[in-house]
Amino acid sequence: MANTLMETNFQFPGQRSVYKGKVREVYTLDNDILVMIATDRLSAFDVVMPKGIPYKGQILNQIATQMMKATEDLVPNWLLATPDPNVAVGKACEPFKVEMVIRGYLSGHAAREYKAGKRVLCGVAMPEGMKENDKFPEPIITPATKAEKGDHDEDISREEILARGIVSEEDYLILEEYTRKLFQRGTDLAAGQGLILVDTKYEFGKTKEGEIVLIDEIHTPDSSRYFYVEGYEERQEKGEAQKQLSKEFVRQWLISSGFQGLEGQRVPEMSDDYIQTVSDRYIELYESITGGSFDKADVSNIQKRITKNVLGCLEQL
CATH class of the missing domain: 3.30.200.20 (Phosphorylase Kinase; domain 1)
Incomplete structure (x- = not known):
């Protein structure tokens, strides 16, 4: 060992x-x-x-x-x-006190909430008639507040983030734009390896010069969920669990x-x-x-x- x-x-x-x-x-x-x-x-x-x-x-x-x-x-x-x-x-x-979670598919936490009857997650509507691991029409951003030590991170809506002053509207629009760009690039990189980037989270901070930058990890198996492209459609049609690449x-x-x-x-x-x-x-x-x-x-x-x-x-x- x-x-x-x-x-x-x-x-x-x-x-x-x-x-x-x-x-x-x-x-x-x-x-x-x-x-x-x-x-x-x-x-x-x-x-x-x-x-x-x-x-x-x-x-x-x-x-x-x-x-x-x-x-x-x-x-x-x-x-x-x-x-x-x-x-x-x-x-x-200086880290922003939110994690920018973005989901391309109804999996994990989103699927559990959906199964419980919820159709709105972090202020974002989820379509009716979806099955677990189905693809969303468009990726959805479902932020989480950064937990204090020992507590779980909590879902939060864009509206609440702005209302509570956790992030300014000007900065939050940049975080959303960056999150979507990164997820699209991550999706393309995954596809090149025969994988689907299902969902992930990004963390951002601001330098003392005022620039918003990506921090921490990105697209790792600890922060992201991947499926294999091969067999995805067939497994969905049969209602079988997807073959995943994560911890x-x-x-x-x-x-x-x-x-x-x-x-x-x-x-x-x-x-x-x-x-x-x-x-x-x-x-x-x-x-x-x-x-x-x-x-x-x-x-x-x-x-x-x-x-x-x-x-x-x-x-x-």
């Missing part, structure tokens, strides 16, 4: 603060520089699993990097450099083991063999989404490798 990166405690030059999320750890440095490290932690149902998944952080970081580069002609982003397989370095921004397989394993993150439930034991299968699936996700082969980084001493690579990068900035 390969070594995993579960937590970091770096002291970079000019370091001002550290934020530790469920998967990523973000170091804020002087000169408005951020060092974002993707760990190998696995989160499901808002719970971090006790054991890491080999190469998961590298996979997420490298997919996000490739997708940032593939969309930078459409939307400016925060990224300056990727000095290490697990690390992205970029411009510090949904982990959620389903947890559910089958009696865990959904509810109070009193215990995280099931993940054997080394199961962890290896999860790692293998993430590598499969990487290769399916990017169309390239995955090169495993040297994990003999991940912390030392990251320190060396980040320090070298900071000297160049």
Whole structure:
């Protein structure tokens, strides 16, 4: 079993603060520089699993990097450099307190709401007569408020975002425009790999110069849902479940083991063999989404490798 990166405690030059999320750890440095490290932690149902998944952080970081580069002609982003397989370095921004969720298909949360009889999601009407995983006539934007630590993100409408002053109308129109452009590009990139980009979320921030930029990850299996194009129509006609490419397989394993993150439930034991299968699936996700082969980084001493690579990068900035 390969070594995993579960937590970091770096002291970079000019370091001002550290934020530790469920998967990523973000170091804020002087000169408005951020060092974002993707760990190998696995989160499901808002719970971090006790054991890491080999190469998961590298996979997420490298997919996000490739997708940032593939969309930078459409939307400016925060990224300056990727000095290490697990690390992205970029411009510090003030994040908007909304996640821009966009859905091309009636899947996941939207499908559950639809099944419960709702026909309006985040202020957006959904047509009658749809089946789970049907394509919407046009992609719909269903924003979520960024939750405080420990809470689930909540659905919110455009009208409420503006009424509560969470985002100004001028900025929100830009967020919507960027979200639609990114989703169209993501859809085209996925189609080139025989995939359907079902839904995803984007996060944006504003630089101190006032520019709105794309931040965080983009089009990764942790932030997006993909279906395979081959067999999609046939499965819909037969009412069968779609073949998906996301971390949904982990959620389903947890559910089958009696865990959904509810109070009193215990995280099931993940054997080394199961962890290896999860790692293998993430590598499969990487290769399916990017169309390239995955090169495993040297994990003999991940912390030392990251320190060396980040320090070298900071000297160049």
